[in-house]
Amino acid sequence: MLAAVTAIDPEARWAETGKLKPEYAGLLSFAEVPYTESAASLAGVDVAIVGAPMDELASDLPGARLGPRAIRAAVGSLGPHLDAGIRPLDLLKVVDYGDAPVVPADPVASHEAIERTVGEVVDAGAVPIVLGGDHSVAEPDIRACAERSGPVGLVHFDAHADTAKDVYGVEISHGTPMYRLVEQGHVTPKRYVQIGLRGYWPGPEEFAWQREQGITEIYMRDVLERGIRDAVATAIETIGPGPTFASIDIDVLDPAFAPETGTPEPGGMTTADLLWACRELATELELVGADIVEVMPSPGGPNIAALVAKRVGFELITGMALRKTRG
Numbered sequence: 001m002l003a004a005v006t007a008i009d010p011e012a013r014w015a016e017t018g019k020l021k022p023e024y025a026g027l028l029s030f031a032e033v034p035y036t037e038s039a040a041s042l043a044g045v046d047v048a049i050v051g052a053p054m055d056e057l058a059s060d061l062p063g064a065r066l067g068p069r070a071i072r073a074a075v076g077s078l079g080p081h082l083d084a085g086i087r088p089l090d091l092l093k094v095v096d097y098g099d100a101p102v103v104p105a106d107p108v109a110s111h112e113a114i115e116r117t118v119g120e121v122v123d124a125g126a127v128p129i130v131l132g133g134d135h136s137v138a139e140p141d142i143r144a145c146a147e148r149s150g151p152v153g154l155v156h157f158d159a160h161a162d163t164a165k166d167v168y169g170v171e172i173s174h175g176t177p178m179y180r181l182v183e184q185g186h187v188t189p190k191r192y193v194q195i196g197l198r199g200y201w202p203g204p205e206e207f208a209w210q211r212e213q214g215i216t217e218i219y220m221r222d223v224l225e226r227g228i229r230d231a232v233a234t235a236i237e238t239i240g241p242g243p244t245f246a247s248i249d250i251d252v253l254d255p256a257f258a259p260e261t262g263t264p265e266p267g268g269m270t271t272a273d274l275l276w277a278c279r280e281l282a283t284e285l286e287l288v289g290a291d292i293v294e295v296m297p298s299p300g301g302p303n304i305a306a307l308v309a310k311r312v313g314f315e316l317i318t319g320m321a322l323r324k325t326r327g
């Protein structure tokens, strides 16, 4: 077995010919950035992509284990950003750190693998962007960050609050990570803002707990009445300075914009609003990590959710690059 000690730049072979690598050719990495599985290669890296391909803790349809590959493979590359007026990849060193070594049908072992892999990124001084996976992966993602930075603020895009104590009696679930992270002291509830809530779950008990904790709820009806700019301004003001994590469940979008997800809920956000919001929040907040979850590609389908998830990653990176230009 060859030791994974170096990074591979998927564009290098084409660069030798004086040409750009086409997206469809060569090693598949997120945004064609160098790929490595070596912690030593993370030195000097600003942002590292980590795949978390597991879905055993979804309460409804499975399939999000195929999310990381589909997001990487979705069409489009991160060139000069037309609105931001910068080339994000010239300002930030970004690598694809591969997938966490998950174990099929063993979600506890998979969570441990995700927490360890994300922790390696944070230990190297880089910001992890994790590609899920069901939303249970937020627990190891955020714990890996918060154990190193101290308790984090959280901006959480989702149709669902994900603050149940259990789902079908199961405590580690994609419906419970935010309850567990607050209870574990890793997320500071007064610096925790949810955006896009709607539908029919959870119930009064969960929302009573959220209000006791001081969690800020921005419902989809608020976004519709007051606009995304107002929602984002509230989030920035509430979260303020200090280490912050961004968790984006793709089901915050209306299923018209992201149909391939496990618990779709009609009446959601538009893609344009979500992309702008992610860039703005990454510019204004001190992001120590992010995850993009619940993308469930369908073989042979158009896979719009994977395409949007890739752009969410692009916008987070662009926002962080803009923040760097401010010094």
Ligand SMILES: [Mn+2]
Pocket (backbone or CB within 6 Å): 135, 158, 160, 162, 174, 249, 294
């Ligand atoms: Mn969720």
